[in-house]
Structure formats: structure tokens, C-alpha cells
Amino acid sequence: MKQLIPVLTLALAALGAHAQTTVKDGWVRGTVPQQKATGAFAQITSAQGGRLVSAASPVAGVVEIHEMRMSGSTMQMRALTDGLELPAGKTVELKPGGYHVMLMDLKQPLKAGDTVPLTLVVEGADKKRETLQLQLPVKALGGMPQQQQQQQGQHKGH
Secondary structure: OOOHHHHHHHHHHHHHHHOOEEEEEEEEEOOOOOOOEEEEEEEEEEOOOEEEEEEEOOOEEEEEEEEEEEEOOEEEEEEOOOOEEEOEOOEEEEOOOOEEEEEEEEOOOOOOOOEEEEEEEEEEOOOOEEEEEEEEEEEOOOOOOHHHHHHHHHHOOO
């Protein structure tokens, strides 16, 4: 029995290492015919800290991690070629007008109700990589997830 305890401890530690990053409330903005790019959004939390280093999806020819920010009076968007920092235990929000995953060279229009497969790769401080396979719902163009609509509706008039 004493020999079994270290083996179980190692097995549990290995399981924890593979599930150190969580993604919630993910979604993709829908498109119109002929539109060749859109964004994917979510909340990402890395328990031990790391960096979102890459993303991929079969619905797009090119997938990049982007940032939108104000530079003076101009909104600028740029690819984060070194990835996106995920501080330990803190949620990083990918949202319209901020950090997001850019899906470009789309292979077909994405309409509300579709599901988009998205693979995210997170590199930990120890340089080990964790691959997250997601299935994100497509929300109507110009829309936002139902939960956010309800939250904003509750805050009107404040």
C-alpha cells in the first residue's frame, strides 16, 4: 500500500497539469456572405499562469491571437506574435474591442446556431504545452451571447 500512494500522487499531479487552463463562455461572431474574417471570444483562466501561444480552426485558413487598443484617437488591431499572457489564477477576457482570436480566410459563412471547432495552445511557465479543443457556438452578427444581453439589460438606467 505504501508503494501505491506515490504512484497515485503522481497520477493525480499529471491529471492536474493537463487541466490547468479553463475556458468558459466561448462564442464566435456570425458573418454575412462574402465576409472573410470574424472573431472568437471567451474567458480564459490559467491556474498556474502561462501564455496563449497559438490557435487553429478548420473553418479558417489563418487563425491569430489579436489585440485591439486605442493609440491616440485611433483604434488599432494587431497580431500578438508572442502570444497572450495568462497571469496565474486571473481570468483574461477575449472580447470585442479587446483581445480576441481572429479567424481569417473563412471557408464558409458562419451563421447563428453553427458550431466552430477551435484549438488553443497554452504554454506554461515550464514550457510544457497544453492543447484545448473547443466547440464554440456562433452568435448572430452584431449580437452578443444571451447571458451578456441579459446582464446589460439589467444594468440599463443605472
